[in-house]
Amino acid sequence: MIGTQTLPRQFNWRPFFQKYGLLMSLLLLCLALSVASDRFLTSDNLLNVLRQSSINGIISIGMMMVILTRGIDLSVGSVLALSAVIGADMLKNEGMPVLQAIGICLLVGAAAGAVNGFLVSWVNIPPFIATLGMMTFARGAAKFYTDGQPITGLDSLGQGFRYLGTAEVGPIPMPIIVAGLVFLGGAVLLNHVPFGRFIFGLGNNEEAAYLSGLPVNRIKLFVYMAAGTLSALAGIILVGRLNSAQPTAGEMYEFDAIAAVVVGGTSFDGGEGTVMGTLIGVLIIGIINNGLNLLDVSAFYQDITKGAVIALALLLHRAIR
Amino acid sequence: MTPSTTLSWQVTLGNVLRRTAVLLFLIALGLYFSSESEQFLTERNLTNIAQQNAHVIIVTIGMTLTMLVGGIDLSVGSVAALGGAVSAGLIVREGLPIEAAVILTLAMGFGIGLTNGALVVFGKLPPFVATLSMMGVARGLTLLYTNGKPISGMGEAYTRWGRDRLSVPVVGDVPLPVIVALAVVLLALLLLTRTRFGLHIYAVGGHQETSRLAGVPVSRVQLLTYGISGMLAALAGMLLAARLYSAQPQMGVGLELDAIASSVLGGVSLFGGVGNVPGAVIGGLLIGVLGNGMNLLRVASYQQQMIQGIVLVVAVTVDMYTKRLERR
Numbered sequence: 001m002i003g004t005q006t007l008p009r010q011f012n013w014r015p016f017f018q019k020y021g022l023l024m025s026l027l028l029l030c031l032a033l034s035v036a037s038d039r040f041l042t043s044d045n046l047l048n049v050l051r052q053s054s055i056n057g058i059i060s061i062g063m064m065m066v067i068l069t070r071g072i073d074l075s076v077g078s079v080l081a082l083s084a085v086i087g088a089d090m091l092k093n094e095g096m097p098v099l100q101a102i103g104i105c106l107l108v109g110a111a112a113g114a115v116n117g118f119l120v121s122w123v124n125i126p127p128f129i130a131t132l133g134m135m136t137f138a139r140g141a142a143k144f145y146t147d148g149q150p151i152t153g154l155d156s157l158g159q160g161f162r163y164l165g166t167a168e169v170g171p172i173p174m175p176i177i178v179a180g181l182v183f184l185g186g187a188v189l190l191n192h193v194p195f196g197r198f199i200f201g202l203g204n205n206e207e208a209a210y211l212s213g214l215p216v217n218r219i220k221l222f223v224y225m226a227a228g229t230l231s232a233l234a235g236i237i238l239v240g241r242l243n244s245a246q247p248t249a250g251e252m253y254e255f256d257a258i259a260a261v262v263v264g265g266t267s268f269d270g271g272e273g274t275v276m277g278t279l280i281g282v283l284i285i286g287i288i289n290n291g292l293n294l295l296d297v298s299a300f301y302q303d304i305t306k307g308a309v310i311a312l313a314l315l316l317h318r319a320i321r
Numbered sequence: 322m323t324p325s326t327t328l329s330w331q332v333t334l335g336n337v338l339r340r341t342a343v344l345l346f347l348i349a350l351g352l353y354f355s356s357e358s359e360q361f362l363t364e365r366n367l368t369n370i371a372q373q374n375a376h377v378i379i380v381t382i383g384m385t386l387t388m389l390v391g392g393i394d395l396s397v398g399s400v401a402a403l404g405g406a407v408s409a410g411l412i413v414r415e416g417l418p419i420e421a422a423v424i425l426t427l428a429m430g431f432g433i434g435l436t437n438g439a440l441v442v443f444g445k446l447p448p449f450v451a452t453l454s455m456m457g458v459a460r461g462l463t464l465l466y467t468n469g470k471p472i473s474g475m476g477e478a479y480t481r482w483g484r485d486r487l488s489v490p491v492v493g494d495v496p497l498p499v500i501v502a503l504a505v506v507l508l509a510l511l512l513l514t515r516t517r518f519g520l521h522i523y524a525v526g527g528h529q530e531t532s533r534l535a536g537v538p539v540s541r542v543q544l545l546t547y548g549i550s551g552m553l554a555a556l557a558g559m560l561l562a563a564r565l566y567s568a569q570p571q572m573g574v575g576l577e578l579d580a581i582a583s584s585v586l587g588g589v590s591l592f593g594g595v596g597n598v599p600g601a602v603i604g605g606l607l608i609g610v611l612g613n614g615m616n617l618l619r620v621a622s623y624q625q626q627m628i629q630g631i632v633l634v635v636a637v638t639v640d641m642y643t644k645r646l647e648r649r
Contacts, residue, residue, distance in 0.1 A: 133634035140626025268447045300464040307457030
C-alpha cells in the first residue's frame with residue numbers, strides 16, 4: 001500500500017477495510033472487467049447485470065434473514081419452481097385473473113416456508129434437514145403437478161407475469177425495481193422495525209433472546225415464511241422473463257443465494273450481517289457471471305472461477321478481520 | 322462423549338441399539354415392501370440394493386467423519402465425478418496400468434480433501450462455504466478434463482469392480498463394489514472405535530477448544546478427516562464409473578445431499594461429536610431400500626421424490642423424540 005506514508009499516522013486502516021473492504025472488492029472487480037472488456041462499462045451491460053442479479057437478489061434477502069437466525073434454507077429453488085408452476089397453471093388452465101394467480105403463487109411460497117419454519121422452531125429439526133426435506137418434496141411436487149412438462153404460452157393470458165418479468169419503467173427493467181423494493185423493505189425491516197431487531201437478537205444468542213421474552217418460535221416462522229414468499233416472487237419474475245414455468249426451474253439457486261449472502265459478510269453463526277453487504281454480495285456474484293460471459297470464458301471454467309472467487313473473497317474478508 | 326465409552330465394543334453395540342428407532346423404521350419398511358412385492362425379499366433384489374448403494378455408503382462414511390468434527394463436505398459429488406474421470410483418463414489416454422491410476426486418483430481425492438481442510442482450518446472459512454466452492458471447482462475441473470464428454474474404454478480390469486461378483490463362502494455371490502464398501506465401513510469402524518485418531522475426532526467434534534487445551538492436534542485431525550472424505554469420494558466415483566462402463570462428467574450430482582441425509586438419518590449430528598458408523602450405514606440403507614421398494618411398487622419418480630422428502634423429516638423427528646424420551 002503506497003499511499004499509507006502520506007496519510008496522517010493516526011489513520012487506522014483496519015476499521016476502514018472492515019467497513020468498506022467488500023465495496024472495494026466490488027469496485028476493483030468492476031475496474032478489472034472494464035479494463036479487460038470495453039463492453040463491460042456500458043449502461044446496457046450494467047442494466048443487464050442488475051436484471052440478471054435481481055432474481056438471486058430477491059431470494060438472497062430471504063436467505064439472509066434465515067441465516068441471521070443461524071438457520072439455512074436449501075429449499076428456495078424448489079419452492080420457486082413449485083409456486084411458479086402452480087401460479088402459471090392457475091392463470092392458464094384455471095382461467096384465474098392475474099392478481100389472484102400471483103396471490104396464489106405467493107401463498108404457496110409462504111405455505112412451504114411456514115412448513116419449514118414450523119419444523120425448525122416447534123418440532124426443533126435442524127434447519128439443514130428440514131429444508132433439505134422440503135427441497136426434495138417441493139421439487140417432486142412441482143414435477144408431479146406438471147407431469148414433468150413446462151407450462152408455456154402465458155403471453156396472451158399472463159400479462160401480469162410478463163409485466164413483472166419484462167416491462168420497463170423508463171430505462172429501468174421491472175425486475176430491478178421489484179428487487180430494489182425488496183432490498184428496501186428488508187433494510188427497513190431489519191434496521192428500523194423492532195421485530196427486525198429481534199431477528200438479530202435471536203441470532204446472537206437464542207437462549208438470551210428466549211429468556212428476555214422474544215417470541216423465538218414466531219420469529220423463526222417469520223423468516224422461513226419470508227424466504228418462501230420471496231422465492232415465489234422470484235419465481236413469478238423468472239416465469240415472466242422466460243414466458244414459461246419449468247418444474248426444473250431454480251435448481252442450485254440455493255447455492256447462489258447462500259454464496260451471495262456469505263460473501264456479503266453475513267455470518268453462519270447468526271446475528272451478524274447487513275442488507276447492504278448482501279446487496280454487494282449479490283452484485284459480486286452477478287458481475288462474476290457477467291464478466292465470464294463477456295470474456296468468452298468457456299462454460300467449463302465458469303464453475304471453477306466462481307468457486308475460487310467465492311473462497312478468495314471470504315479468505316480476504318477473514319484476513320482483514 | 323468420554324474416552325471409555327467410545328473405545329468399548331459393548332457401548333458401541335449399545336449405540337447401535339440406541340438407534341433402534343431408525344433401525345425399526347428400516348425393518349418395518351422392509352416388511353412392508355416384502356408384503357407388497359414378492360420380488361423385494363429375493364437374494365437378487367437385496368444384492369441389487371447393496372450394489373446400487375455401495376458408492377453412497379462409501380461417501381456417507383467420509384461425510385460422517387467430517388460431520389463428527391463439526392464440519393460438512395459438500396464437494397463429494399463433484400470429487401466423485403472428478404475421480405471417475407481422472408482414473409478413466411489416466412488409463413485410456415495415458416495408458417497407465419490400473420493400479421497406478423487408482424492410486425494416483427485416490428491421492429488426488431486426498432489432496433482435494435486436504436485443500437478443503439486447509440480452507441477450513443487455516444483459512445477459517447465455514448466448512449459449508451469452503452466445500453461449496455470446492456464443489457464448483459471440482460465439477461468445473463471434471464468438465465474441463467473430460468471436455469464435457471464421457472470417457473469410456475477403461476477395460477475389463479477396471480469395469481469388473483462395478484459389477485462382478487465374488488463367491489464368498491456361506492454368504493454366496495457378493496458384488497465387488499459391496500465388498501469394497503464393506504471394507505471401508507469396517508476400516509472406519511476400527512478407526513473410530515479402536516484408534517487414538519478416532520478418539521480425537523470425537524473430542525474435536527465435542528468441543529474444539531477443550532480438545533486443544535487437552536493436547537489434541539485439532540488442526541491435523543480436521544485436515545485428515547477432510548482428506549479421507551475426499552479420498553473416499555474419489556473411490557466412490559471410480560466404482561460408479563466402473564458400474565456405468567464410463568466416467569460421466571455429470572455423475573454424482575446431488576450425491577452430497579444423499580450422503581448428508583444418510584448420516585443424519587443414522588443419528589450423526591450436524592453439530593459434531595455425535596454419531597457412529599453403524600448408524601450411518603443404516604441411514605444409507607434406509608434411503609436405498611426406500612428407493613428400491615418404491616421402484617418395485619411402481620411409484621412414479623415424481624412421487625418418489627416427494628415421499629423421500631417426507632420420510633427424511635419424519636424419520637429425523639421420530640429419532641429425536643425417542644432420544645428425548647430416553648433421556649428422561
